[in-house]
Amino acid sequence: MKIKIYFLFCLMLFVYRSSAQQNDIMPQSEIYEWPKDAAVKQKLETWQDKKFGMIIHWGLYAVPGIIESWSICSEDWIERDSTIKYEDYKKWYWGQSEKFNPTKFNPEQWAKAGKDAGMKYLVFTTKHHDGFAMFDTKQSDFSVAKGPFSANAKKDVAKYVFDAFRKENFMIGAYFSKPDWHSQYYWWDKYATANRNNNYDIRKNPWRWNMFKSYTQNQIAELMNNYGSIDILWLDGGWVRPRASVNQEVLSWGAPIPEWSQDVDMPKIADMARKAQPGLIMVDRTVHGQFENYQTPEQKIPEKQLDYPWESCMTLGGAWGFVPNDQYKSAAEVVHKLVEIVAKGGSLLLGVGPKADGTLPDDVIKKLEEIGQWTSKNGTAIYGTRITKNYHDGQNWFTQSKDGKTVYGISFIDKAAVNEISWQGSSPKKGTPITILTTNQKVKWTLKDGKVHFNLPKTDEKIALTFSFTPETK
Template identity: 25%
Template sequence: MKFKILLVILIGTLISCQNIQTENKKYEAKWSSLSKHNESPQWFKDSKFGIYFHWGVYSVPEFNSEWYPRNMHLKDHKVYKYHLENYGHPSEFGYHDFVPMFKAEKFNSSEWARLFKDAGAKFAGPVAEHHDGFSMWASKVSPWNVYDKGPKKDIMMELKNSIEENDMKFIATFHHAKHLQRSKTINQENPLSHYPFLDDMPTSSNDPELSLLYGNMDENKWYENIWFGKLKEVIDNYSPDIIWFDYVLDEIPEKFRKKFAAYYLNNSNDKEVVIVRKQHDLPQSLSIEDLEQSRKNEIGNKTWMTDATVSDGSWSYTKNLKVKSASKVLHMLIDIVSKNGVLLLNVSPKANGEIPKNQIEVLESMGRWLKKNGESIYGTEAWYRFGEGPTVQPEGHFKNRDIFHKLEYSSKDIRYTVKNYDIYAIFLGEIKGNQKVILKSFSKEAITDLVRVKDVELLETRNKLNWNLESDGLHIEIPDGKYDELASVIKITTDG
């Protein structure tokens, strides 16, 4: 009798556990189910600014770009010639030979995290894996990782701990959809694959270990074991708040993209997680749209993201890398935020783990400005109009990146944000003292009947300003003085 009672209790417990598991696994691997996910939680909308970094084995040669591992195999490319002169023929000194040289001996996750926090970032994290197949975490999926080779430590775990200790969310970016070799004919290179399949080169090796680095393996096994396997490993062991994808994601069969999304959402430990993608590689209802090195020219109806780099060239560190001015990076952030966007800014550490001084100076300048004026950025929304001024910018997307790089704003260019009953007018340059400015977006023709101004102040000084609302806009008197050379913010308080 006791045995029967115990059996009934055991069966009941098993059924109960199964029911709990079913409740936890609330998303099915179907777009209709996955689209129920809130793709843009409030914390992400409010964050506005995050930092990541292209740092890995490709940082070792310090030449050209993070695409060194591909271009070193292409005879007509300058990287091939550089590699030949400095390291030898790629058949004799392959990309895998750089791995022991990636030591990260000066890397300090605590210093990095403090720098990012002081810069004003609300989330931060690494390029988890670029196109090259080398993982920046302690991986059991592939031996080509920072724990087993190179630095011989779990870079991602150190970063995660330090970033979260500094009250930032954790992002991991994945670029590994391009890792698979999609051409298996000798002397072929495929634009959808990072490594070319070349005779007598390590990229065409059948060595089981080398093939895991160079992506020369069975396609179906790669999708399951490598593409999904690495994502699963990072989700299980590092629990990122944001997973961001580079392009070529649409080359991953749909069933695996659905499988990833369902697994991530069902194993998020009750966190409000975010998925970011480019183009139309995942449904908009499930994910955030990213515009690389470009941005929207109007207010987005949903939260969106721009990923851009602090430099004017390579995303990874190279010798003599030119860095953008702090004003250019800050103006980009302000423009993005005024249009309902979020900036993901890349920095480029050296292979040894040092972040160059000129990049640090840009981040520190941004941090000082955001410390004074952050209320005009964080937690804000787009106003009815993103801004006004003479500078015209193109429609977004990567093809127009060079035009965006050349954009130069002035204090005549103004961007607006709003929070509760406060409207912020941000001047993209040093505002001159002893003058009157007119905010035309407050003209009677536009919204005068809808907005009742109560108070106007200059945020950096907290001084009240004289103002008058007229038919052509809001007239504001700027007193004599010297103001922030990066940007100035006028806070307009209304009664709703």
Template identity: 35%
Template structure:
């Protein structure tokens, strides 16, 4: 099975709960990575302008962008919090509101008809009361997990604002993003702001007239340019609030890939450069749009193919469970799956952001907390081979894979991680074709002696090592 997009392969196969015939067919290469469903309709693949690093080199923000890219590529692991009224409902984010997105209401809709569904969903704002929200506790969990940056959903497509905005009365009682940003910054975790460019609650995007809607605007902007301009101004005001009021932001993560210059232009060239005056370290991520304001690429629920990696810095975003937001009884991935997918992403030079859906009371789901705790234990031993690393040449990646390993490097060493749950018994250094190495192989996170290397440059790994979960190996550079 193959995708229409040749760049990416879905992380692994699974039973599809919401399969819609003909929606998406996936191809799996190499196995041993994270589960992803094939039936979701929320994965946008629009690319209006495909840019390379050379295109950015001509822009006035290029020097700062190079610094921002370096910071980003050193971090490797982030977390993405989808949290809003959909947690109160326990449904797949806010997608059920879109009449055209029938996939989100399968196998059973939240309400029996769309009129009642929308009425009840908009009314959730009166019930949403996250009385146990403790962002400092979240920050402690993320810090211990080895998370380097955290992206918070300030507003999903439903238009419910998780921060205090002057431009809408449809928001949480407390400034939830403000408390989050402060806690993360104090913990030394980079802060990102997710913001949906669509707003299904705003009357200049969707009229509250009871007519069926798709995910885009419900009018012809050419016939009513004043209405569209009001919405553009509203978005600009909100983006200005986020950049002005919440301390240093590392990324502005713009979602809703159907909102772009071809169909719903937001004049980002008039607002984002102004935001950079306040936030020069902020990466603009106009997801799936390409061009000047997609400064890094975000393959969703996917690991790129080795030969077709994005030319720009990139970040695979994959939820710990099946859904981004909290749904009761959701299926979570295993720690082995998570680590294997991290290895597959990092060996190709990417970052990974792990999706977590907080509960409506403001706590993190217990399965997510457990997985993050386990991840932190693994990174405490093996993080040297993950953070601040860069990819090796494609031929060396392929050579390592043939032996069952993922490989990374920094200025001092190469790092290899077995991809299988049971590591190989040997490592053939010569077959890796790494000319600048010393025959000194040690285990990450341990102070023991180097493993003996035979004359043929083959290392036999001890049985105790093969009982560990994806143990990292370090090969010194000359």
């Protein structure tokens, strides 16, 4: 009888421990947490005026023109040449550091292209998951400043990128990957590297993980102290986090969740970073809470309006970095996404990848110019605006000025099929006109069956037509 009771006790203990282990990774609240620091709030308000940014992925992966970093991660969704052993592939990939010599490095070209497109802020990849630093770090020899490019006056790449974009009045963001697959403190050669997580039990090797924490904190400190004014610290690799903070988004990735906590001490990082950069916007992606000052849905747009700061980060082509023969979105598609995102309260962070030589592909520059032809004429309805309650009806999207005195209607047009514009739910004040933003032409409108109606004016616009009007107040 005692044996049975003991067995039952052990079984209950096992169930309890298993349940507790699962409970510590139950999805946490995803409610946005507003920052308490007044300087952060002010910078966040300034950032929310910008609406349109450029994220640049550039690193070793540009040499062979492949997906950024991920090809060296051994997960079942990643495709590699099946004739090459995994360890040999990693050696080949690391070896690209001996070939990466971007002698045509031209950050001024990038900044001009971004400005021409109407972009207002930058996020530059200072280090992706592969650990190859695009700045002159003192924590590792695995950087652009230590390879063939080391003799070049611009070897400290991040410095010259940030300087070029500052001259064009961009807000400056530093992308930094929390995981580092090249570091022996993260992917230890003692063990295989099965997936994106660190490959050793942190509980059994606390010294090694503490070394990784110091390494991470020191690299971020270099960026915060040696590269001028930084507005945004954009942290990627959301699986590196306290285990208790794992949420539904992380679980949806399908990657294994280690039994240990990959905690790099974000409070310490934030305190250090904001001492160097007062008011710094922290973006600890997917780790919702006090260190994710705005959220970053990737390659998608939320279904509905959100009342907290956010951005959709998505690619101009099919890849984040440079890939030969990439297929790029049309200017119309990008503008339509930008308009929808802004009407829903967010910003668009559009991804481009320079070639291995340090220049943007001609097709990218052309696309950005085409986008800029629209933003340069219609930007009043985008920049510095805020959401309005009635923000969408069919092909019509609405924003408003901060003071609420002007509403902007942006209509996606198909000239071959439409000769009248109508919408419901956002009416001008009676007796006031609707004004075409680009020409200042006044348009008469009527209200019928609860809808605003007016004839489509003669225009050469092929993407979207923008109107302004004084809203009806109730």
